[in-house]
Amino acid sequence: MKKPRTIRLVALILILLVLLPLLVFTVYEVSGSSASESFVTDVYRRQLDVVLFSINQFAWDVVNSWASTVENAWIPSDGGGTFPRAFAGEFLGRNPAVDAVFLADSTGKKISFVAGNAGDGAARRASLASRLASNEPLVNRLLILSRKNYRKIEPLMVRDSSGRANGVVLLFVLRDLRGRPALAGIRLRPDRFVEEVLAERMREASGAEFIITVTRTSNGERVFASGEVPGGESELRRQLWLFPDLEAGIRLRGETIQQLARSRVSRDVKILLILDVVLLVGAWVVYRSVKREMELVRLKSDFVSNVSHELRTPLALIRMYAETLEMGRLKGEEKRREYYETIVKEAERLTRLVNNLLNFSRMEAGRRPYDLSPQDLNALVVGVLDSFSPHLKNEGLTPVVDLDPGIPAVRADREAIQEALINLLDNAVKYGGKAKYLRVSTGVRLDDVFVDVEDHGPGIPPEYRERVFETFFRVPATRNAGQPGSGLGLSIARHIMEAHGGKITLKSTPGKGSTFTLAFRYEHDTRH
Ligand code: ADP
Numbered sequence: 001m002k003k004p005r006t007i008r009l010v011a012l013i014l015i016l017l018v019l020l021p022l023l024v025f026t027v028y029e030v031s032g033s034s035a036s037e038s039f040v041t042d043v044y045r046r047q048l049d050v051v052l053f054s055i056n057q058f059a060w061d062v063v064n065s066w067a068s069t070v071e072n073a074w075i076p077s078d079g080g081g082t083f084p085r086a087f088a089g090e091f092l093g094r095n096p097a098v099d100a101v102f103l104a105d106s107t108g109k110k111i112s113f114v115a116g117n118a119g120d121g122a123a124r125r126a127s128l129a130s131r132l133a134s135n136e137p138l139v140n141r142l143l144i145l146s147r148k149n150y151r152k153i154e155p156l157m158v159r160d161s162s163g164r165a166n167g168v169v170l171l172f173v174l175r176d177l178r179g180r181p182a183l184a185g186i187r188l189r190p191d192r193f194v195e196e197v198l199a200e201r202m203r204e205a206s207g208a209e210f211i212i213t214v215t216r217t218s219n220g221e222r223v224f225a226s227g228e229v230p231g232g233e234s235e236l237r238r239q240l241w242l243f244p245d246l247e248a249g250i251r252l253r254g255e256t257i258q259q260l261a262r263s264r265v266s267r268d269v270k271i272l273l274i275l276d277v278v279l280l281v282g283a284w285v286v287y288r289s290v291k292r293e294m295e296l297v298r299l300k301s302d303f304v305s306n307v308s309h310e311l312r313t314p315l316a317l318i319r320m321y322a323e324t325l326e327m328g329r330l331k332g333e334e335k336r337r338e339y340y341e342t343i344v345k346e347a348e349r350l351t352r353l354v355n356n357l358l359n360f361s362r363m364e365a366g367r368r369p370y371d372l373s374p375q376d377l378n379a380l381v382v383g384v385l386d387s388f389s390p391h392l393k394n395e396g397l398t399p400v401v402d403l404d405p406g407i408p409a410v411r412a413d414r415e416a417i418q419e420a421l422i423n424l425l426d427n428a429v430k431y432g433g434k435a436k437y438l439r440v441s442t443g444v445r446l447d448d449v450f451v452d453v454e455d456h457g458p459g460i461p462p463e464y465r466e467r468v469f470e471t472f473f474r475v476p477a478t479r480n481a482g483q484p485g486s487g488l489g490l491s492i493a494r495h496i497m498e499a500h501g502g503k504i505t506l507k508s509t510p511g512k513g514s515t516f517t518l519a520f521r522y523e524h525d526t527r528h
Helices: 002-031 033-073 087-094 121-133 136-147 190-206 257-327 333-364 377-394 414-431 476-480 489-499
Strands: 075-077 080-082 098-105 111-116 154-159 165-175 181-188 210-216 222-225 236-239 246-252 373-375 400-402 410-412 438-445 448-455 503-509 513-521
Touching: 002 033, 002 257, 033 087, 033 165, 033 181, 033 190, 033 210, 033 236, 033 246, 033 257, 080 098, 087 098, 087 111, 098 121, 111 121, 121 136, 121 154, 121 165, 121 181, 136 154, 136 165, 136 181, 165 190, 181 190, 190 210, 190 222, 190 246, 246 257, 257 333, 333 377, 333 414, 333 489, 373 377, 373 414, 377 400, 377 410, 377 414, 377 438, 377 448, 410 414, 410 513, 414 438, 414 448, 414 489, 414 513, 489 503, 489 513
Parallel strands: 400 438
Antiparallel strands: 075 080, 098 111, 098 181, 154 165, 165 181, 210 222, 210 246, 236 246, 373 410, 438 448, 448 513, 503 513
């Protein structure tokens, strides 16, 4: 059989082309979600790192420019140098974060100048000298670098007598007129520096997204925060280059990076799963419609062979019987009448088939006009049964007719309803089996006027009760039994009933029979 193989091929292609890659991708994504989570986390962390780096860089730029200011103001001389009288006051006044500016000889032992905001000059000189002395390697490094014409600034932590961090000295080297090195220093107050110089910059950098804090590492004291810190800890902490005792921290304003990464990744996975579902549904729809199309192709090819068969059989019979009659070889009136009847019966069958074919093609093209006028359904049924009676007699069938005389008129196209009814009667005879039972009744049910056509044939299995109304569809059992038919009769009847605003329905019990109902809606005031 060709059909199942092709359908299987379509299913296979869909699985290979759509479902398999989708499945593999989904499994890959879902299983790799923790890796992507840590990747996203990493990217965010790096971003945070860059922000902290830029703050450190900024602080460094500021002190570098201060060092340049000091250097430019310095009036070098042999064996030392000095500053203009007003310089120190002005410089310190402009930069409240600067505590003092001083000069020292290259050994660091002899402090030659101190300008500062507070305190006793001699005592400060002494404490600075001892601080420099205890950092000889650092001083030496600065001197070596300066010989190579590189001005480096080194921060040096200053502690008070109890050992607590108490400011930072930024040391760098100057050269006097003879090119001999001298040390210059700017003493900073870290907290003021953070407050006066860095705060604005940190607020700017933190924007609406981040919170930046500055904390003293020795005691955990918070020196600065650009906003309320929800739930405490910073995501990332970096020591401030200038102030070894201070640490800048940064975190996102709302969630933590991990929460953010997790929600991003889980959102991606959710979108992927939704896409999966959409694609699966799409594949299923494609599969179904291909299956339907193929079914239709098969039904159409069945239809062609059914119709040719239906056309050929009556034609062959008519021709054979007419030829026999023409030859005049038949003896007896009885026999001749029987031949004539057969010819008429077969001609009627042909007419029905041709009518169905014509109506079907007009309906397909949407060109069938309906001429609605009030009709008495009882009279219509009687008329159809009349014209059908030779056929019924031929089949040895006496219909039970049960008409309700009180039914109201319905608006209908007479010819179309006759045709629908003929198709039902024809089916009842064709598929009615050995029971030879046919009952036609009319009546009123709720808002409907109905015509029932009932037979006691083998019935229609539940799975086909909807499908028998489809174009070309024939129940496999009847098709296989070799019963002639085109699969058009019921679909035409349904089309006609729908055009009338009514419907055709089926009740059937396998083994017991079927009842087809034509139901018309009526307006109450038309009832007589
Ligand atoms: P056709 O009779 O030309 O095959 P129809 O559209 O009239 O086409 O009917 C469609 C199919 O429905 C028939 O092929 C038959 O299998 C089934 N069918 C119709 N009427 C009956 C009935 N009264 N009893 C059993 N099966 C029926």
